[in-house]
Amino acid sequence: MSKMSSLFNTKKKKIYSLDDEKFYLAMKENCSFHYEHNKKYKELLDGFGFKPSDINSYEDLAKIPFIPTLYFKHHNLLSLKNSKYIVKATSSGTSGQNVSIIGFTLGDLLRGWNMVRRVFSYHHLWSLKPHRYIIFGYQPHKGNDKAIAKTAWGFTFVTPALSKDYAIRWVDGGYKVDLDNLEKKLIKYSKGKAPVRTLGFPAYTYFLLEQMKAKGIKLKLPKGSILSLGGGWKSFYKEKVDKQTFYDLAYEVLGIDDKHIFEFFGAVEHPILYTDCRYHHFHIPNYARVIIRDVETLEPVKPGQPGLINLLTPMCLGAPLLSVMTDDIGILHEETCPCGEKSMYLEILGRSGIEDIKTCAAGAEDLLKGEKS
Amino acid sequence: MILYKGEVYPDGKQEELISSLEGDMLETLQNNRTLTYNDVIDACDKLYQRVMNHEFDNIVLPLLEMANMPYSTFERYAKYFSKEGLLKKIDIELGDLKNGELDLDEENTRHYEPLGILFHIAAGNVDLLPAYSVVEGLLVGNINILKLPTGDNGMSIRLLQELIKESPILKDYIYVFDVPSTEVETIKQLANLADATIVWGGDMAQKAARTFVDIHSSIISWGHKISFTYVDKNVTDEELKALCESICATNQLFCSSSQGIYVNTDDINELKALAERILPLFAETSKRMGTLPLTMKAKNSLLIYNEKLEGNADKVFMKDGVSIIVKEDNKLELSFLFQNIWIKPLKKEDIIKVLKPNKNLLQTVSINKLIEGKKEISSLLAKAGATRITALGDNSRMLAGESHDGEYALRRYIRVVETIK
Numbered sequence: 001m002s003k004m005s006s007l008f009n010t011k012k013k014k015i016y017s018l019d020d021e022k023f024y025l026a027m028k029e030n031c032s033f034h035y036e037h038n039k040k041y042k043e044l045l046d047g048f049g050f051k052p053s054d055i056n057s058y059e060d061l062a063k064i065p066f067i068p069t070l071y072f073k074h075h076n077l078l079s080l081k082n083s084k085y086i087v088k089a090t091s092s093g094t095s096g097q098n099v100s101i102i103g104f105t106l107g108d109l110l111r112g113w114n115m116v117r118r119v120f121s122y123h124h125l126w127s128l129k130p131h132r133y134i135i136f137g138y139q140p141h142k143g144n145d146k147a148i149a150k151t152a153w154g155f156t157f158v159t160p161a162l163s164k165d166y167a168i169r170w171v172d173g174g175y176k177v178d179l180d181n182l183e184k185k186l187i188k189y190s191k192g193k194a195p196v197r198t199l200g201f202p203a204y205t206y207f208l209l210e211q212m213k214a215k216g217i218k219l220k221l222p223k224g225s226i227l228s229l230g231g232g233w234k235s236f237y238k239e240k241v242d243k244q245t246f247y248d249l250a251y252e253v254l255g256i257d258d259k260h261i262f263e264f265f266g267a268v269e270h271p272i273l274y275t276d277c278r279y280h281h282f283h284i285p286n287y288a289r290v291i292i293r294d295v296e297t298l299e300p301v302k303p304g305q306p307g308l309i310n311l312l313t314p315m316c317l318g319a320p321l322l323s324v325m326t327d328d329i330g331i332l333h334e335e336t337c338p339c340g341e342k343s344m345y346l347e348i349l350g351r352s353g354i355e356d357i358k359t360c361a362a363g364a365e366d367l368l369k370g371e372k373s
Numbered sequence: 374m375i376l377y378k379g380e381v382y383p384d385g386k387q388e389e390l391i392s393s394l395e396g397d398m399l400e401t402l403q404n405n406r407t408l409t410y411n412d413v414i415d416a417c418d419k420l421y422q423r424v425m426n427h428e429f430d431n432i433v434l435p436l437l438e439m440a441n442m443p444y445s446t447f448e449r450y451a452k453y454f455s456k457e458g459l460l461k462k463i464d465i466e467l468g469d470l471k472n473g474e475l476d477l478d479e480e481n482t483r484h485y486e487p488l489g490i491l492f493h494i495a496a497g498n499v500d501l502l503p504a505y506s507v508v509e510g511l512l513v514g515n516i517n518i519l520k521l522p523t524g525d526n527g528m529s530i531r532l533l534q535e536l537i538k539e540s541p542i543l544k545d546y547i548y549v550f551d552v553p554s555t556e557v558e559t560i561k562q563l564a565n566l567a568d569a570t571i572v573w574g575g576d577m578a579q580k581a582a583r584t585f586v587d588i589h590s591s592i593i594s595w596g597h598k599i600s601f602t603y604v605d606k607n608v609t610d611e612e613l614k615a616l617c618e619s620i621c622a623t624n625q626l627f628c629s630s631s632q633g634i635y636v637n638t639d640d641i642n643e644l645k646a647l648a649e650r651i652l653p654l655f656a657e658t659s660k661r662m663g664t665l666p667l668t669m670k671a672k673n674s675l676l677i678y679n680e681k682l683e684g685n686a687d688k689v690f691m692k693d694g695v696s697i698i699v700k701e702d703n704k705l706e707l708s709f710l711f712q713n714i715w716i717k718p719l720k721k722e723d724i725i726k727v728l729k730p731n732k733n734l735l736q737t738v739s740i741n742k743l744i745e746g747k748k749e750i751s752s753l754l755a756k757a758g759a760t761r762i763t764a765l766g767d768n769s770r771m772l773a774g775e776s777h778d779g780e781y782a783l784r785r786y787i788r789v790v791e792t793i794k
């Protein structure tokens with residue numbers, strides 16, 4: 001078994017006990033693979049005077065030239081022939097052109113599956129009991145390659161599904177947001193016995209909960225119901241609320257306490273499943289590492305200091321995703337978490353750049369919104 | 374919030390008030406005496422005096438802090454609203470016409486009339502802009518309907534209310550609605566009541582206006598612009614420092630902010646040498662002024678790193694969060710904003726060829742004092758479309774009586790009427 005696959009076979013109990021030696025060897029293997037198979041990636045590394053053979057310890061991982069998600073949006077970085085890919089997915093950018101296209105091989109998907117299966121098992125998310133699914137995201141459609149739509153759909157197979165309802169429905173040849181339908185369904189399901197699971201964009205979940213609160217609706221969803229969030233706040237950045245406000249609202253409207261609220265984090269350029277612990281911290285799983293970098297020098301900073309989030313994983317052969325730089329700002333916490341897991345946890349503070357900047361310089365609005373970058 | 378005839382109403386009243394709007398406005402036109410600029414200037418000047426007496430510091434100071442604007446700059450801007458400032462504006466923009474009825478010939482007179490009803494679609498890029506746009510409309514006697522920009526913080530209504538308090542006659546000439554841009558039908562309805570729709574904002578806003586403004590009503594555009602600097606080897610360190618200060622003060626967000634520097638040369642080494650000269654001044658200014666937010670620093674670091682991946686590594690100059698990119702092409706473009714500039718070659722022989730195609734986009738060009746062939750260069754820049762040629766550091770100055778993007782707003786808001794004696 002390759003060192004990469006061996007890493008993704010990390011036992012359930014060890015997910016959050018990091019094995020740095022194993023991780024670095026898998027990264028070195030992954031780096032060598034892309035360096036040999038991907039001309040563009042080789043050029044990039046050569047440009048920095050870096051070779052896979054320069055990785056000789058865990059500490060050397062920080063020296064691997066990272067690729068910003070922005071770069072993926074403008075360049076095809078696939079490492080293999082088209083026939084090798086089982087799935088292709090895109091990031092959920094708003095303007096059609098600026099999206100990353102990432103391809104996954106069978107091996108990539110198997111490693112991913114090994115991860116998902118164990119992470120869900122660790123967090124007790126598997127169940128044989130039939131559930132009702134409410135997805136605050138896209139209804140699957142053959143023209144939708146967004147990774148977020150694919151993962152949400154995949155999530156509906158974690159337990160047997162009695163029903164699946166979507167916030168963004170495919171109606172008359174286009175997507176339409178329909179929160180009222182979900183409201184009706186939640187009211188109906190609260191009277192039944194089957195537990196409900198929701199998944200999706202926090203903004204839509206929040207908007208619906210607010211809408212229901214305004215109408216004075218107070219439900220008690222069946223025992224075992226879970227509210228799960230993923231995909232970030234996207235263009236609703238300004239509406240973002242703090243976690244506690246959200247949990248209080250969920251309890252008030254749906255009767256779900258924060259022990260039954262899960263948040264996921266991941267990206268198409270870093271397809272790792274981060275799941276928050278009982279104390280709502282994103283601990284780093286053994287499949288990945290996070291380096292926080294100084295916003296100016298881009299050098300690693302110490303835990304506890306804010307900076308740009310650089311995500312590392314040797315999961316994929318389809319594309320060189322081994323060291324990806326996001327445009328998010330975050331902090332790595334080394335404090336002990338009451339949940340008992342020892343790995344550091346990542347707090348995401350927000351995106352670099354500010355979306356509601358006021359400007360009258362021609363073209364600046366587009367630049368700041370990332371439409372032209 | 375809605376402001377209607379001097380009273381504030383909740384947004385829920387919108388439909389009801391809009392249904393009576395046309396009747397009320399026509400009645401004003403029929404029965405009121407014509408509004409004079411003295412009515413408006415009096416009200417503005419009284420308010421200006423109150424502001425200068427620190428009566429509104431609880432509102433002004435937090436805004437200045439947010440915008441990182443020193444009080445002295447605010448004083449300079451506020452002076453625009455003083456009697457002296459506004460009279461100068463009237464003088465320059467209306468010329469003779471300000472004197473009322475004038476002879477055209479022996480049998481005919483000429484005078485100006487307001488267009489009548491103006492519908493302002495304001496942009497939110499400067500907090501005072503929506504109210505300022507209305508004041509311009511009022512100065513030449515128009516009735517003004519203002520659509521507030523998204524995220525308006527209540528400042529516009531507050532200010533206009535104060536104006537009405539100073540001069541109650543203005544109440545029939547000011548209507549403010551907080552209609553979201555998505556309520557296209559309502560916006561269309563308001564636009565159709567007006568003689569002209571005044572649109573502030575970028576291409577998106579301008580394009581949208583063209584779709585909903587009635588064919589018999591005109592559109593007056595105040596679109597987004599781009600500005601830059603043009604120098605030669607004679608530029609001094611003091612001038613470069615002044616330029617850095619204006620860049621750091623505005624973070625290049627204004628249409629007048631310099632996005633980069635063209636140099637009258639085709640020698641790339643000269644450009645690099647200039648970048649090396651500016652970098653320490655730029656970094657020092659940025660540090661001293663402290664106007665660069667962490668998140669923007671991060672965004673620019675990433676954009677620059679990306680430039681390096683794209684193969685431009687040897688032409689990026691960075692220090693303490695500010696950055697300069699030397700480019701060999703001469704295309705006019707936006708910088709990354711937030712204290713990033715480009716330096717490009719542009720021989721004076723190529724000025725027209727390179728800049729003229731940017732139709733209606735150019736605004737301010739700052740040039741160095743001792744630039745060789747100053748007259749010729751100024752003239753070429755003006756021919757290419759620039760509307761202000763200033764000293765380095767003065768890109769974002771505001772002078773009373775100055776045109777706005779090369780136009781006199783008051784002239785656009787009036788008609789000239791000839792009448793037989």
